[in-house]
Amino acid sequence: MESSSTTPGGSARREATRQKLYEAAVTLIAEQGFSATTVDEIAERAGVAKGTVYYNFASKSVLFEELLRHGVGLLTASLRDAAETTAARGGSRVDALDAMIRAGLVFIDRYPAFTQLYVAELWRTNRAWQSTLMVVRQQAVAVVEEVLREGVANGEFSEEIDVPLTAAALVGMVLVAALDWRSFQPERSLDDVHAALSRLLQGRVSGRR
Amino acid sequence: MESSSTTPGGSARREATRQKLYEAAVTLIAEQGFSATTVDEIAERAGVAKGTVYYNFASKSVLFEELLRHGVGLLTASLRDAAETTAARGGSRVDALDAMIRAGLVFIDRYPAFTQLYVAELWRTNRAWQSTLMVVRQQAVAVVEEVLREGVANGEFSEEIDVPLTAAALVGMVLVAALDWRSFQPERSLDDVHAALSRLLQGRVSGRR
DNA sequence: GTTTTTGCACTGACCAGTCAGTTCAAAAAG
DNA sequence: CTTTTTGAACTGACTGGTCAGTGCAAAAAC
Numbered sequence: 001m002e003s004s005s006t007t008p009g010g011s012a013r014r015e016a017t018r019q020k021l022y023e024a025a026v027t028l029i030a031e032q033g034f035s036a037t038t039v040d041e042i043a044e045r046a047g048v049a050k051g052t053v054y055y056n057f058a059s060k061s062v063l064f065e066e067l068l069r070h071g072v073g074l075l076t077a078s079l080r081d082a083a084e085t086t087a088a089r090g091g092s093r094v095d096a097l098d099a100m101i102r103a104g105l106v107f108i109d110r111y112p113a114f115t116q117l118y119v120a121e122l123w124r125t126n127r128a129w130q131s132t133l134m135v136v137r138q139q140a141v142a143v144v145e146e147v148l149r150e151g152v153a154n155g156e157f158s159e160e161i162d163v164p165l166t167a168a169a170l171v172g173m174v175l176v177a178a179l180d181w182r183s184f185q186p187e188r189s190l191d192d193v194h195a196a197l198s199r200l201l202q203g204r205v206s207g208r209r
Numbered sequence: 210m211e212s213s214s215t216t217p218g219g220s221a222r223r224e225a226t227r228q229k230l231y232e233a234a235v236t237l238i239a240e241q242g243f244s245a246t247t248v249d250e251i252a253e254r255a256g257v258a259k260g261t262v263y264y265n266f267a268s269k270s271v272l273f274e275e276l277l278r279h280g281v282g283l284l285t286a287s288l289r290d291a292a293e294t295t296a297a298r299g300g301s302r303v304d305a306l307d308a309m310i311r312a313g314l315v316f317i318d319r320y321p322a323f324t325q326l327y328v329a330e331l332w333r334t335n336r337a338w339q340s341t342l343m344v345v346r347q348q349a350v351a352v353v354e355e356v357l358r359e360g361v362a363n364g365e366f367s368e369e370i371d372v373p374l375t376a377a378a379l380v381g382m383v384l385v386a387a388l389d390w391r392s393f394q395p396e397r398s399l400d401d402v403h404a405a406l407s408r409l410l411q412g413r414v415s416g417r418r
Numbered sequence: 419g420t421t422t423t424t425g426c427a428c429t430g431a432c433c434a435g436t437c438a439g440t441t442c443a444a445a446a447a448g
Numbered sequence: 449c450t451t452t453t454t455g456a457a458c459t460g461a462c463t464g465g466t467c468a469g470t471g472c473a474a475a476a477a478c
Contacts, residue, residue: 013422013477031335035244038467049424050469056422060468120329123388126240137393158408165397165405168389169382176381177374179332184346185373196374199367203412222457247433258459263435265457 018056020046022067030113033120034064065129068121071114072136078103079143093151097201100144101174102194108178109190119175141167173197227265229255231276239322242329243273274338277330280323281345287312288352302360306410309353310383311403317387318399328384350376382406 024046028037039060043050057063082103086096108115122133144167151157174197181193233255237246248269252259266272291312295305317324331342353376360366383406390402 011421011478017423031333033242033244033333035242039469040467049426051425051471052423054469116332119332120242123325123328123392124240124242125392161408162401162405164394165386165390165402166409168393169386169406169409172385172389173378173382175385177378180377180381181374183332183334184343184377188374192371193374196371197378199370200375200378220456226457248435249433259435260437260459261457264459269434 014056017046017048017052020048021053021056021063022070025063025067026071026111026117027113029064029067030116030120061128065132068118068129068132068136071111071118072139074111075104075107076139076143078107079140083143083147093147093154093156094202096147097144097151097170098198100147101170101197101201102190104171104174105178105190105194105197108175108182112179112182115175115179119179141171144170170201173200223265226255226257226261229257230262230265230272231279234272234276235280235320235326236322238273238276239325239329243269270337274341276323277327277338277341277345280320280327281348283320284313284316285348285352287316288349292352292356302356302363302365303411305356306353306360306379307407309356310379310406310410311399313380313383314387314399314403314406317384317391321388321391324384324388328388350380353379379410382409 021042025037025042028041028045039053040050042063043053046053053063057066079100082099083096086099091099121127121129122137124130124133127133141164145163148157148161148163148167152159152161152163177193177197181188230251234246234251237250237254248262249259251272252262255262262269262272266275288309291308292305295308300308330336330338331346333339333342336342350373354372357366357370357372357376361368361370361372386402386406390397
């Protein structure tokens with residue numbers, strides 16, 4: 001089983017170099033943005049010659065696009081796994097959503113730079129990698145939508161909910177809360193943040209306990 | 210009463226030019242990002258010579274910072290107004306939150322480019338306007354936090370809620386849902402989106418109606 | 419012996435910021 | 449009322465620097 005669809009015949013050495021380049025690029029682009037990050041910087045941070053970047057990727061944009069696909073692949077796998085594990089243990093759909101919220105938080109905690117970069121680029125228009133972004137967004141949101149749809153089908157969720165909108169809102173809730181957590185209140189624990197979001201999800205905001 | 214704090218003695222003509230530059234810059238930067246947008250482009254779209262940009266703003270970054278302050282000023286005013294109007298009419302704090310959600314949606318619908326740009330830049334690190342962003346973020350979130358705190362104080366909300374985290378999550382929910390609405394399902398009406406978010410806020414997701 | 423990486427010089431496009439000069443409305447002088 | 453002066457606002461060609469991408473010979477890894 002090969003990891004990347006765009007490089008079916010990548011040798012182990014090549015794959016390692018590409019991985020180093022992804023890691024260098026993701027932090028730099030998260031901090032500075034795509035245009036403000038130079039290829040020289042990426043090469044330097046990866047500890048690699050500039051020529052190597054172009055030996056492994058056709059261009060700066062292509063490197064970025066493959067980075068996006070790579071990262072979103074990890075995220076969706078993690079969300080799907082959370083949902084399936086919950087279902088296998090006989091949990092409800094609310095439990096599945098809750099597990100996905102936690103999986104999202106864990107992901108963001110582990111790959112904060114990727115998340116930053118993803119949010120920063122997602123709603124841009126007129127960019128070269130626009131179509132890549134659309135695909136990649138749909139992959140992530142679809143996992144949430146599926147759980148919502150199953151919940152509506154089995155009566156666990158109200159039939160009145162708007163599945164695509166609610167899924168987007170839930171994803172946004174987690175994304176923004178997590179980024180805020182990391183940027184502005186890093187002393188909080190993951191459990192704290194998870195608890196706050198669970199409460200919001202389950203409508204336990206109004207009313208005393 | 211003068212409008213801008215940074216230009217106390219701005220003539221009417223100057224103010225008009227600055228306004229044109231804001232409008233040109235906000236759409237371009239929302240589409241392309243700060244670094245990918247050139248000063249020449251901004252000047253051209255505003256129908257003004259490049260030199261005029263530098264006559265009115267010390268640098269490209271300063272133009273951007275003042276644009277941020279300008280926009281967030283509009284947003285917070287609108288949120289505060291929604292909260293106060295609700296209170297004046299004897300509404301509950303939940304009503305106030307709901308009114309603020311709607312005000313947020315209306316704002317994003319009216320100034321989509323600004324919202325895009327704000328989200329794209331908010332969590333970046335190592336940028337020149339970092340401190341401006343912190344201030345500006347706090348202004349917006351603080352309005353929501355205040356309503357939550359009042360609600361906790363008068364018993365309308367659970368004492369268990371984490372005010373800063375919940376406020377961030379709510380803001381994120383509205384931001385992301387609205388951006389998604391505009392980007393991916395623009396045929397939806399504002400009322401649709403508002404209804405979906407209200408339902409989420411009031412925990413009316415689980416259970417049949 | 420083939421694949422991958424290195425190092426480094428080079429090019430051409432692009433771009434932030436500058437500056438000497440122009441415009442024009444309104445104030446001052448006649 | 450007419451002419452002159454003033455200065456804020458604006459113009460756009462120009463500069464110095466930056467950067468994506470190239471080319472290639474030699475070394476290293478496999």
